Amino acid sequence: MxxxxxxxxxxxxxxxxxxxxxxxxxxxxxxSTTDDGGDGTGTDAGGDPGDGTGTTTDSGDGGGGDGGPYRIGMIDSLTGSLSAFGERNQRGKDLALSRVNDVGIDGRELEILVEDSESESQPGVSAAQSLVNQEGVPFLIGAVGSGVSLAIYESVVQDTDVVQLSQNSTGLELTDHPDLLRMSPSGxxxxxxxxxxxxxxxxxxxxxxxxxxxxxxxxxxxxxxxxxxxxxxxxxxxxxxxxxxxxxxxxxxxxxxxxxxxxxxxxxxxxxxxxxxxxxxxxxxxxxxxxxxxxxxxxxxxxxxxxxxxxxxxxVDQENYQEFASAFQDEYDREPTSWAAFAYDCVVTAALSIQAADEFTGSALGEVVRDVTRPEGEQVTSFEAASGILADGGSATDVDYQGVSGPIDFDENGDPVGxxxxxxxxxxxxxxxxxxxx
Structure with missing residues (x-):
């Protein structure tokens, strides 16, 4: 798409x-299109804008103190008409998070604070305001519905340094906002x-x-x-x-x-x-x-x-996807959807950006988030392999993470290969x- x-x-x-x-x-x-639970009905409702400034002054402790976890945010449809997609996302997110933390990010873990958009724009904006303005997260995964993602971007993220990466939005209007990245391809x-x-x-x-x-x-x-x-x-x-x-x-x-x-x-x-x-x-x-x-x-x-x-x-014919699907089946006793794969890759991309950045701030993460999936680097298919390149002194441009959802390679509009x-x-x-x- x-x-x-x-x-x-x-x-x-x-x-x-x-x-x-x-x-x-x-x-x-x-x-990957096998339905893994729920009916996946959807909405792209509009919402009133918030006033979030979205700034963060965290230069390295991730909100958890020296040596504590790096904390980022996620807006997902835990309830509402898109909750089936949210359920799939959470499975993909949890599997990725466990793999990231098995390796660690320079000796620290990753923590993801999850808030519910209720599949609607206004609750999504409120959730984003909580994560960005109160928790100070510099990286935000979200959201599902295209209208929800756009409302969050325009009301909370735009004109800040916060990185926003949508896991599931396919609406064409996201292409008009290059700083609003997405893992799922455009419609x-x-x-x-x-x-x-x-x-x-x-x-x-x-x-x-x-x-x-x-x-x-x-x-x-x-x-x-x-x-x-x-x-x-x-x-x-x-x-x-x-x-x-x-x-x-x-x-x-x-x-x-x-x-x-x-x-x-x-x-x-x-x-x-x-x-x-x-x-x-x-x-x-x-x-x-x-x-x-x-x-x-x-x-x-x-x-x-x-x-x-x-x-x-x-x-689905590639080895890294097949390994992901096998692990997903073992963990959840069901086959993954592409939506779970998108959420998985959002987490891995965020983790690699944190390790590659000079500091844990939105501006520093924004400078590297595209580079860790670009074809100029060495092709790798796991967080562990990519993390190893960075740990050995490599930079973001030395890594080309090939996601379980595809090669990613965000273009100038923030859209991936699909x-x-x-x-x-x-x-x-x-x-x-x-x-x-x-």
Missing amino acids: VDSSTDSPDTSRRALLKYSAAVGAAALAGC MAQSIALSDIIAEDGHDSVAVTYVNNNYGQSLTDAFVEEWDGEVAYEQSHDQEQQSYSNVVAGMNDSGADAWLFVTYQQEFSTMVQEIYSNGYEAQFYGADSVQADSVLENTPEGSMDGMKLVVPSAP YLQILTVQGHSYEGTGFVSS
């Missing part, structure tokens, strides 16, 4: 859509991929419905810009409605035989039920936010067969049928 270049749309399209169905099923055994690549896939399937007319928030609007706008065919229907919808009969009837009346859904799982499940009960027929396509085991459980058997989705993916995978609903289950990479 990333558009990390400044190329023209046509060049970006050629670079992005390098997927092959032949790669699909074999490489995706145990893939731009997802929109381009969907446009190309629908066209390659032989459709020249599409009906689109999207959730009425930043996420839905931005991905849909990007799709429409890339789409060369007819947009026969384009309509937003609100969340948590009991019925979407007017939306699905409008899509059916449009005459388009390709229907694209950029919404959340609960809303999509309701739409599928109403499409099925009315006997409507179309080829379905969807963004990552409509995919989950809960959708399969709450829709009639066969009602989505043939649907194609584009979702974030980790490089992977996508194509899922197709077959026999009322999700099957991997290809990859997209930037």
Whole structure:
């Protein structure tokens, strides 16, 4: 879900859509999109800005005294409509933290203070104010929803030295704020991929419905810009409605035989039920936010067969991801999602930045956070290996941490390199049928 270049749309399209169905099923055994609990429904609600100054004067004790732990903050969706993602994040965060502390950062441990955004912007801003203004953390992981991350940045982090690294936000507007880093790739690549896939399937007319928030609007706008065919229907919808009969009837009346859904799982499940009960027929396509085991459980058997989705993916065929997935399975008795991998890499990147920086301040961390994942350094796939380079006198530019979620390599906009995978609903289950990479 990333558009990390400044190329023209046509060049970006050629670079992005390098997927092959032949790669699909074999490489995706145990893939990262397996739902590891919860329904992952989402929101990008707005919120009132706070007045956080976000400054910190900690020059090395991390809030824990000499020799005490380095303390950073994390804003996560522990409750609310994005809590399924928060649950996944916490597992990834805990696994990474245990590995960092097994090695240590120059003899000290890392501590992460976690606050709940409640999956909404205003509580997220309040949580960030507590961590930045009261606890004085110089590094903030957060948040899940794109609107929450933007509200935190604009109200608390902007114009301070605090480093903010979002674990899960894919909204396109984050690219406009280069100091707001993110580990999950932008939705731009997802929109381009969907446009190309629908066209390659032989459709020249599409009906689109999207959730009425930043996420839905931005991905849909990007799709429409890339789409060369007819947009026969384009309509937003609100969340948590009991019925979407007017939306699905409008899509059916449009005459388009390709229907694209950029919404959340609960809303999509309701739409599928109403499409099925009315006997409507179309080829379905969807963004990552409509995919989950809960959708399969709450829709009639066969009602989505043939649907194609584009979702974030980790490089599941790479050794470091497979080792991470095995450790995750051993620890939690379930397979990881890409969201857990993103959170894991946020923690490792923060820890490497702390070790590489001259001092434990936001300004010092900001100078090195991009460099520890840049391809100019020696490629390493674990915190232990990267930490060893730094401990032997290496600098941030001597390290190229290759994350379990991919190579990272933040660009000038704070966006990472990203992977996508194509899922197709077959026999009322999700099957991997290809990859997209930037």
